[in-house]
Amino acid sequence: MTIPSFKKDMFVMLIFSAVILTMPMWLKPLGAGYPDLLQKFAIFGIFAVGYNILFGLTGYLSFGHAAFLGVGSYTAVWSFKLLTMNVLPAILFSVVLAGIVAAIIGFISLRRSGIYFSILTLAFAQMFYNMAYSVLTPVTNGETGLQLARTDPRIIDNLLSEAGAGLPSPTLFGIHMSGYSGFYFCAVILIIAFFISQRIFHSPFGMKLQAIKSNQTRMKYTGYNTRPYLLSAFVISGMYAGLAGALMAVTDPLAGAERMQWTASGEVVLMTILGGVGTLIGPLLGVTIIKYFENIFSALNEQALLAAYSFMPDWLAKMMVTITSPFVGEGWHLTLGALFVIIVVFLPGGVMEGLGKIKNLFRKRPPDPLAKTLVEGQRQEEKG
Amino acid sequence: MSHIILEIDNVQKSFGGLKALHNLNLQVEEGKVHAIIGPNGAGKSTMLNVCIGRLAPDSGVVTFNGENVLGKQPHEINQAGISRVFQTPEIFPDLSLIQNVMIPAFARREGSFRFNMFSNLCSEKEVMDEASHILHDIGLNEQESDHAGSLSRGDKRRLELAMCLIQHPKLLLLDEPTAGMARHDTNRTIELLKKIKETGMTKVIIEHDMHVVFSVADHISVLAQGTIIASGTPDEIRGNPKVQEAYLGGAHL
Numbered sequence: 114m115t116i117p118s119f120k121k122d123m124f125v126m127l128i129f130s131a132v133i134l135t136m137p138m139w140l141k142p143l144g145a146g147y148p149d150l151l152q153k154f155a156i157f158g159i160f161a162v163g164y165n166i167l168f169g170l171t172g173y174l175s176f177g178h179a180a181f182l183g184v185g186s187y188t189a190v191w192s193f194k195l196l197t198m199n200v201l202p203a204i205l206f207s208v209v210l211a212g213i214v215a216a217i218i219g220f221i222s223l224r225r226s227g228i229y230f231s232i233l234t235l236a237f238a239q240m241f242y243n244m245a246y247s248v249l250t251p252v253t254n255g256e257t258g259l260q261l262a263r264t265d266p267r268i269i270d271n272l273l274s275e276a277g278a279g280l281p282s283p284t285l286f287g288i289h290m291s292g293y294s295g296f297y298f299c300a301v302i303l304i305i306a307f308f309i310s311q312r313i314f315h316s317p318f319g320m321k322l323q324a325i326k327s328n329q330t331r332m333k334y335t336g337y338n339t340r341p342y343l344l345s346a347f348v349i350s351g352m353y354a355g356l357a358g359a360l361m362a363v364t365d366p367l368a369g370a371e372r373m374q375w376t377a378s379g380e381v382v383l384m385t386i387l388g389g390v391g392t393l394i395g396p397l398l399g400v401t402i403i404k405y406f407e408n409i410f411s412a413l414n415e416q417a418l419l420a421a422y423s424f425m426p427d428w429l430a431k432m433m434v435t436i437t438s439p440f441v442g443e444g445w446h447l448t449l450g451a452l453f454v455i456i457v458v459f460l461p462g463g464v465m466e467g468l469g470k471i472k473n474l475f476r477k478r479p480p481d482p483l484a485k486t487l488v489e490g491q492r493q494e495e496k497g
Numbered sequence: 498m499s500h501i502i503l504e505i506d507n508v509q510k511s512f513g514g515l516k517a518l519h520n521l522n523l524q525v526e527e528g529k530v531h532a533i534i535g536p537n538g539a540g541k542s543t544m545l546n547v548c549i550g551r552l553a554p555d556s557g558v559v560t561f562n563g564e565n566v567l568g569k570q571p572h573e574i575n576q577a578g579i580s581r582v583f584q585t586p587e588i589f590p591d592l593s594l595i596q597n598v599m600i601p602a603f604a605r606r607e608g609s610f611r612f613n614m615f616s617n618l619c620s621e622k623e624v625m626d627e628a629s630h631i632l633h634d635i636g637l638n639e640q641e642s643d644h645a646g647s648l649s650r651g652d653k654r655r656l657e658l659a660m661c662l663i664q665h666p667k668l669l670l671l672d673e674p675t676a677g678m679a680r681h682d683t684n685r686t687i688e689l690l691k692k693i694k695e696t697g698m699t700k701v702i703i704e705h706d707m708h709v710v711f712s713v714a715d716h717i718s719v720l721a722q723g724t725i726i727a728s729g730t731p732d733e734i735r736g737n738p739k740v741q742e743a744y745l746g747g748a749h750l
């Protein structure tokens with residue numbers, strides 16, 4: 114494990130930015146080049162990159178990060194309703210509020226570690242989820258979800274110009290945040306988010322977080338107060354989640370409580386582990402894989418399956434449909450579960466571990482003595 | 498009489514019915530190497546646990562540099578100047594060797610918390626040089642980018658020793674630093690300990706290996722059943738019949 118130089122980091126950033134910004138092009142042949150899905154890649158990418166700062170660096174497994182996602186979304190929609198349709202204030206408020214909520218939840222949950230920490234975060238998130246349907250309905254608008262209305266005050270916007278006839282949509286100084294412009298906006302933020310995460314990974318602060326994961330006892334007897342380190346990581350990752358939640362509202366200005374359900378918290382854990390926890394790029398791979406296959410599998414139905422098997426004899430096609438149909442459409446989660454089990458059992462380091470193994474296959478192995486004598490023997494034969 | 502840096506005053510500690518420490522008194526002089534010997538289960542490690550805030554004693558006082566350390570957090574005690582090598586190596590197995598020694602170097606420079614998420618590890622030249630240097634001293638510089646978890650037990654101990662030394666503690670506590678080491682490694686550690694001795698760092702060393710004890714100690718205390726039964730210079734201890742009986746079983750030193 115060597116510490117990469119600043120130059121190398123900048124080179125990685127350059128490549129990374131190029132790959133992200135050209136996504137619409139290279140994802141087109143794969144059938145994923147349309148804005149809705151691209152936005153999802155970028156937004157969940159930010160969520161997972163931030164989650165990885167907590168889980169990947171410190172090893173603290175939070176099961177409640179969806180709460181911050183929800184806080185971010187609601188805050189952004191409120192900013193649209195009350196102040197302006199400009200996305201920048203919305204994002205700013207979301208990140209700050211998510212950070213404050215994370216500081217409170219983190220302060221309490223971090224009194225414990227291991228499974229108890231996970232359970233505490235889960236409990237907090239479920240509390241938020243339930244409150245969204247009960248005491249907090251004035252803020253969340255309950256089951257209907259929080260939506261924009263033509264009659265919203267929008268103080269700043271209305272000061273500057275007359276309210277239009279239709280329902281307004283979020284803008285960045287006049288650019289509407291739907292379709293491709295929405296994607297590019299999210300992509301730029303993802304690049305910034307990734308850059309910050311890279312800085313953290315390669316800073317003394319990040320190294321200390323990794324040391325906490327490796328041996329917290331040693332950290333304490335080495336003179337570190339580990340609690341503020343953990344709390345900082347928790348708050349930062351909560352802010353990332355708030356940012357992702359805000360962007361969800363930016364690209365589609367409504368917020369619902371289902372965003373805070375425990376399945377949403379579980380999903381980010383899944384994506385991070387699938388890609389490779391603790392690696393910089395792994396969580397993004399996890400996001401891309403899960404969101405891509407979700408898109409394909411959940412759109413399939415029996416008709417589509419029958420069409421796909423049409424080259425088979427009738428009875429075989431029918432049988433195959435019966436076998437595979439539970440795995441598609443609504444049953445996509447079954448596929449996801451199976452995929453997850455396979456990864457965790459065979460590649461606990463996720464896709465990144467798999468890639469590393471493939472890389473090692475191609476790299477020149479250290480010459481093992483037997484192989485060396487064989488090769489030399491062969492050479493001598495050739496000479497002779 | 499020179500300055501007493503560590504004073505353990507009448508400390509008691511029981512685990513259930515077992516009296517692990519019983520009326521324990523110990524004074525460690527500044528700049529000296531103070532060896533603690535005693536049979537298994539005598540309470541030696543427990544004594545160190547009390548000093549570094551890992552265990553709270555039932556009663557008694559522990560003073561370091563004139564300040565009571567009881568009730569302080571482990572990180573505060575370390576920042577005050579006490580570092581410890583544990584009986585079972587406590588290192589960062591998932592980090593590289595160089596990172597293992599950089600962490601304590603940062604602790605000394607930055608204190609118990611510093612939120613420097615935007616500074617770059619690569620630009621911390623001084624810390625890196627210092628870390629490489631100390632790895633060189635313990636002969637592990639060639640593996641500096643290996644994971645510490647892959648080291649042999651003996652190397653882990655030496656790494657942990659380096660992690661403590663890089664902090665330049667006022668008081669270094671060593672819990673059997675050569676246990677589980679091959680003869681060759683033990684000799685290397687003795688050399689290293691002698692070298693540190695010249696820097697005037699105060700050390701408390703728990704050791705079963707008499708060869709190590711007599712080659713480095715200025716002062717020896719014998720701990721048996723939770724209390725000090727004898728204390729003196731190596732020569733005094735060597736000739737003390739009480740010690741020979743209680744601990745050494747009459748064997749000649």
Ligand SMILES: Nc1ncnc2c1ncn2[C@@H]1O[C@H](COP(=O)(O)OP(=O)(O)OP(=O)(O)O)[C@@H](O)[C@H]1O
Pocket residue numbers: 512515517535536537538539540541542543544584
């Ligand atoms: N945390 C603990 N809980 C219960 N009993 C303990 C605990 N720590 C130590 N003991 C007991 O206290 C006694 C003294 O243990 P200690 O580890 O201090 O001995 P030691 O002198 O270091 O022995 P060794 O030479 O084997 O390391 C032992 O009987 C041990 O079983």
Ligand SMILES: [Mg+2]
Pocket residue numbers: 541542543584672
């Ligand atoms: Mg012991």
